[in-house]
Amino acid sequence: MVDVNLYEGVSVANSNPNATKNKISMVVLSGDMDKVMAAFLIGTGAAASGMEVTMFFTFWGFKAIQKNGTKPGTTMMGKMLAMMNRGGLDAIGPSRLNMGGMGRWMFKKMMDEKGAASLEELYQIAVELDVKMMPCDMTMQMMEYGMETMRDNVTDPVGVAAFIQEAAESKITLFI
């Protein structure tokens, strides 16, 4: 019986013994505020609905799991990239209408006024609900992110095979 019960009192009602796990796997390629927000919203919502959740962060998605204020990069090019590609949930802006940071400010303000959870709050809930956050090893090497620039709750870096294994046993797979 495949009946994942990550959360006491929250488990699958109609799990199929032949089905894969009650699990959702996501690739988070985007580092834009709006898309990262969608990813965390779906992740936390799924976890609150009793699903196991895996988020695999790659390329621009690293900005979502980078510690605020850290500067990755060991070579000149890596440092230049980090300068032009500021990461951390506080620093990322929307994919449209950012207008040099105005959009980020405006969205944060509107979300706050309407009672929508901030990215940081969603991240904290994801941690609380045991959402697994995996950084892509290749991106880490290539873009020169050190483990010290990563948030505390991400796993050790993994490759595509690890994600495929997660995705293969999931009911839902998303690419964001």
Added chain:
Amino acid sequence: MSENADIVLDLKGLLCPMPIVKMAKAIKGIEIGQVIEAEASDPGVMADIPAWCKSTGNELVKMEKVEKTIKFWVRRVK
């Protein structure tokens, strides 16, 4: 009103996904058979709470909308 609630949850002013996140936390704190009574203001819960109950296997006892407030009762089943 219709059910004797064991705990009362105020979800007013919260937007998706916070109502179900709070429900998931609250249901951990009650025994099987006990009931959560909650009030929310986001119309999205009209669709989300029944869906959450279905995925988690808990029972939506009743849901009603009075003006802008949505009130519902959920019984922990497992």
